Amino acid sequence: xxxxxxxxxxxxxxxxxxxxxxxxxxxxxxxxxxxxxxxxxxxxxxxxxxxxxxxxxxxxxxxxxxxxxxxxxxxxxxxxxxxxxxxxxxxxxxxxxxxxxxxxxxxx
Amino acid sequence: xxxxxxxxxxxxxxxxxxxxxxxxxxxxxxxxxxxxxxxxxxxxxxxxxxxxxxxxxxxxxxxxxxxxxxxxxxxxxxxxxxxxxxxxxxxxxxxxxxxxxxxxxxxxxxxxxxxxxxxxxxxxxxxxxxxxxxxxxxxxxxxxxxxxxxxxxxxxxxxxxxxxxxxxxxxxxxxxxxxxxxxxxxxxxxxxxxxxxxxxxxxxxxxxxxxxxxxxxxxxxxxxxxxxxxxxxxxxxxxxxxxxxxxxxxxxxxxxxxxxxxxxxxxxxxxxxxxxxxxxxxxxxxxxxxxxxxxxxxxxxxxxxxxxxxxxxxxxxxxxxxxxxxxxxxxxxxxxxxxxxxxxxxxxxxxxxxxxxxxxxxxxxxxxxxxxxxxxxxxxxxxxxxxxxxxxxxxxxxxxxxxxxxxxxxxxxxxxxxxxxxxxxxxxxxxxxxxxxxxxxxxxxxxxxxxxxxxxxxxxxxxxxxxxxxxxxxxxxxxxxxxxxxxxxxxxxxxxxxxxxxxxxxxxxxxxxxxxxxxxxxxxxxxxxxxxxxxxxxxxx
Numbered sequence: 001x002x003x004x005x006x007x008x009x010x011x012x013x014x015x016x017x018x019x020x021x022x023x024x025x026x027x028x029x030x031x032x033x034x035x036x037x038x039x040x041x042x043x044x045x046x047x048x049x050x051x052x053x054x055x056x057x058x059x060x061x062x063x064x065x066x067x068x069x070x071x072x073x074x075x076x077x078x079x080x081x082x083x084x085x086x087x088x089x090x091x092x093x094x095x096x097x098x099x100x101x102x103x104x105x106x107x108x
Numbered sequence: 109x110x111x112x113x114x115x116x117x118x119x120x121x122x123x124x125x126x127x128x129x130x131x132x133x134x135x136x137x138x139x140x141x142x143x144x145x146x147x148x149x150x151x152x153x154x155x156x157x158x159x160x161x162x163x164x165x166x167x168x169x170x171x172x173x174x175x176x177x178x179x180x181x182x183x184x185x186x187x188x189x190x191x192x193x194x195x196x197x198x199x200x201x202x203x204x205x206x207x208x209x210x211x212x213x214x215x216x217x218x219x220x221x222x223x224x225x226x227x228x229x230x231x232x233x234x235x236x237x238x239x240x241x242x243x244x245x246x247x248x249x250x251x252x253x254x255x256x257x258x259x260x261x262x263x264x265x266x267x268x269x270x271x272x273x274x275x276x277x278x279x280x281x282x283x284x285x286x287x288x289x290x291x292x293x294x295x296x297x298x299x300x301x302x303x304x305x306x307x308x309x310x311x312x313x314x315x316x317x318x319x320x321x322x323x324x325x326x327x328x329x330x331x332x333x334x335x336x337x338x339x340x341x342x343x344x345x346x347x348x349x350x351x352x353x354x355x356x357x358x359x360x361x362x363x364x365x366x367x368x369x370x371x372x373x374x375x376x377x378x379x380x381x382x383x384x385x386x387x388x389x390x391x392x393x394x395x396x397x398x399x400x401x402x403x404x405x406x407x408x409x410x411x412x413x414x415x416x417x418x419x420x421x422x423x424x425x426x427x428x429x430x431x432x433x434x435x436x437x438x439x440x441x442x443x444x445x446x447x448x449x450x451x452x453x454x455x456x457x458x459x460x461x462x463x464x465x466x467x468x469x470x471x472x473x474x475x476x477x478x479x480x481x482x483x484x485x486x487x488x489x490x491x492x493x494x495x496x497x498x499x500x501x502x503x504x505x506x507x508x509x510x511x512x513x514x515x516x517x518x519x520x521x522x523x524x525x526x527x528x529x530x531x532x533x534x535x536x537x538x539x540x541x542x543x544x545x546x547x548x549x550x551x552x553x554x555x556x557x558x559x560x561x562x563x564x565x566x567x568x569x570x571x572x573x574x575x576x577x578x579x580x581x582x583x584x585x586x587x588x589x590x591x592x593x594x595x596x597x598x599x600x601x602x603x604x605x606x607x608x609x610x611x612x613x614x615x616x617x618x619x620x621x622x623x624x625x626x627x628x629x630x631x632x633x634x635x636x637x638x639x640x641x642x643x644x645x646x647x648x649x
Contacts, residue, residue, distance in 0.1 A: 039491050039494065044492070045476070045478065045482065047492065047495045048498070050499070051506070085509055087202070087509075091143060
């Protein structure tokens with residue numbers, strides 16, 4: 001009986017964690033769409049995508065959403081320090097919670 | 109530990125920060141090194157040098173009342189404040205203060221679109237609203253209205269208008285301050301002022317009439333430090349029915365004079381209401397060795413001959429017109445006749461013809477091959493402009509940003525020739541790199557009655573190179589002033605120099621600004637040094 005209850009609790013907590021993770025990822029997608037997509041999505045004259053196409057020359061995808069190597073800490077560092085002509089973002093723009101969600105969304 | 113405001117001791121600064129936190133909540137006062145570093149100007153021409161302008165802290169209010177309370181606290185402790193809207197004024201200062209040690213008042217959290225009035229084509233917004241936000245709010249409402257936005261869509265309509273920013277659509281809408289209507293300002297004494305009809309409690313026409321009874325004060329809150337603007341109204345354009353873009357091409361060097369004159373006539377008569385775009389295919393080097401060699405010489409007749417033989421125009425002008433389909437077709441027919449009768453040999457090419465609303469795909473197609481301009485021609489905000497400095501096939505080794513030397517010159521071909529000669533010589537004297545055929549910075553014609561040169565200097569983050577470029581920039585300001593030209597806008601690094609170039613009447617303009625500053629902000633707490641306006645306690649003897 002104790003084992004059954006423990007099993008239910010574990011399943012329940014995994015379900016809740018899964019739900020939370022899904023919410024984080026959905027929030028991360030929203031953050032990406034709002035803050036990153038104007039430069040980094042697939043469309044005409046997107047400066048970030050064009051820059052990464054040239055930089056990686058086919059070795060990695062130019063679209064951030066297609067990358068499988070963006071570790072959360074790397075994404076968070078780039079957002080807070082900037083790179084090349086991309087400026088850094090303040091916490092009134094991308095809060096720490098939103099940055100966590102964005103990093104989770106782009107993570108492998 | 110970030111720097112302290114000059115002249116403020118740690119005890120007072122700490123007390124002020126504590127009271128800021130009581131006002132906005134501890135989460136919205138930023139004091140750690142890593143948080144305050146986010147208020148550096150990413151495109152600072154001072155980056156990494158001892159002269160870089162740095163904040164001491166930042167505070168992010170969410171309401172007008174919180175802004176008022178921050179101003180009261182700042183007065184109590186004499187803390188210099190530096191308000192920013194979205195903080196995206198890259199190339200003209202970003203989110204860093206003019207006076208190092210200021211506390212940045214980050215208004216990004218005040219991000220409400222307060223009103224969209226479709227019948228009267230107006231809106232009322234807060235400073236943290238971006239062009240993306242306003243565009244999205246209009247789309248969500250389903251209103252048939254256009255915004256006019258600058259190239260970078262992440263900027264603030266309020267911040268951009270306050271810095272005399274410009275856009276791309278129809279006539280007077282391109283002048284963002286000129287198309288504003290009504291302001292709310294927290295004054296340095298913490299009182300709230302509303303301009304225009306907003307001065308009437310319960311006004312019904314705040315966004316409908318630009319003036320009020322008595323002096324029209326709005327202008328003194330632009331490029332200044334006389335208050336913190338917390339609301340602003342703007343006039344929007346009803347979505348037009350159609351658009352067409354046509355190009356006139358001319359083949360002689362001196363044809364630029366009538367080309368600009370006819371363009372001005374068409375603009376000033378509202379026959380063409382879009383942003384005209386000047387170009388010079390002949391001065392753009394291509395792969396033909398003969399062409400490249402000719403561009404290295406000063407043999408203008410030979411270059412003209414080459415252009416005529418190869419059908420490469422010396423000058424072109426894109427003419428854009430918005431309105432009902434039949435009307436703009438008739439307007440172009442008239443414009444074409446004006447050009448043809450004024451410039452023998454002019455040729456014409458019909459370009460885009462679009463009807464609104466555009467589909468997403470139409471907007472994307474129009475953007476292809478365009479960097480400055482593109483979807484912004486239709487009030488669709490985006491960030492494509494950053495391709496002028498990002499890694500591209502023609503710029504494989506990008507630097508870290510740029511800033512513009514941007515003088516206003518007369519809107520005539522003669523003035524363009526003179527400015528090109530003056531600044532080509534200046535670039536050579538100052539050791540700045542330039543294209544072999546001269547500066548050829550053809551002016552942008554955002555304003556209807558004047559022309560604007562835009563000459564970019566790169567931010568290298570090499571302290572010595574950036575210092576050399578800053579010195580050169582200051583010389584350019586002096587050289588421009590000697591010819592009667594002044595900048596319309598400039599980064600904090602050069603605001604004293606530009607203000608001092610407006611020296612008529614023994615610097616009457618600067619001294620009058622200082623008189624206002626001293627009267628309304630005796631403690632000098634709002635943006636000291638902004639636009640070269642320093643409070644009494646920070647001015648030299």
